[in-house]
Amino acid sequence: MTELIQKLKVQIIKQLNLEDVEPDDINADAPLFDADGELGLDSIDALELIVLLDKEYGIKIKNQDEGKQIFHSLKTMAEFILKQQS
């Protein structure tokens, strides 16, 4: 799980074009879409995360409500990926 979270940090930085951000700047438990959060992601970034899961892990998100839970934090994303791969 720790390894996957670290990998996701690097992938998210690349996918979202966050050239100022280092992997260690991202807290795995922090909400990704909190307006006052460290990344302050928005709906455009949600699309990017959907693309990332499809491109890198072959996982497609079809249900919007499911997406909200999956993309709550890096940790929830990692848990979802592991569940899909098991």
Place this chain on the structure above:
Amino acid sequence: MQTFATTYPYCEIKDEKIILNGNIIFQEEDAAFAKFIKSAYSHLNLDYPKFHKMDRLCKLAFIAAYTLLGENGLKGYAPDEIGVVMANTHSTLHTDTKHEESIQDRNNYYPSPAVFVYTLPNIMVGEICIKYNIKGESVFFVSNHFDKNLLLEYSQDMLQDGSAKVCLTGWVDYTENGYYAVLFLVK
């Protein structure tokens, strides 16, 4: 590069330096743009997560605007009393190229929404308007060269015809080969 003498408050960013009303307030010699602009963000004690998602052109414009305006530089004006007049030569060429590269391979075709949104130069105006809650008239020109007088006259016309009471005006241009920004507060 020309240096400005103007009666309006202004911020200029060039050659790894930020200049406010003629005085260098920050510099980081021989720094690549990404490092320079990140250091400038820290120097200004900014806490604005959206900054990290901006493309380089928007970061340049945002730092110039923030240096000039701080948090409260437009306080006292209603949102629709603030105009924005900006221009550059290369539009969003740097990000356009990045987007174009992402759609080159028909078999691995993943255009990035986060890149694509920065492929219009008026996004630069938009980012500044979001930060300062500006809802007045705005215009963005793409032109061969920086005509300071044209931009200032356009802004003054906006003030005279009542379209705005204050106008953020200037030039912000970025390519891989160089960058330059100057913003004036015309009032």
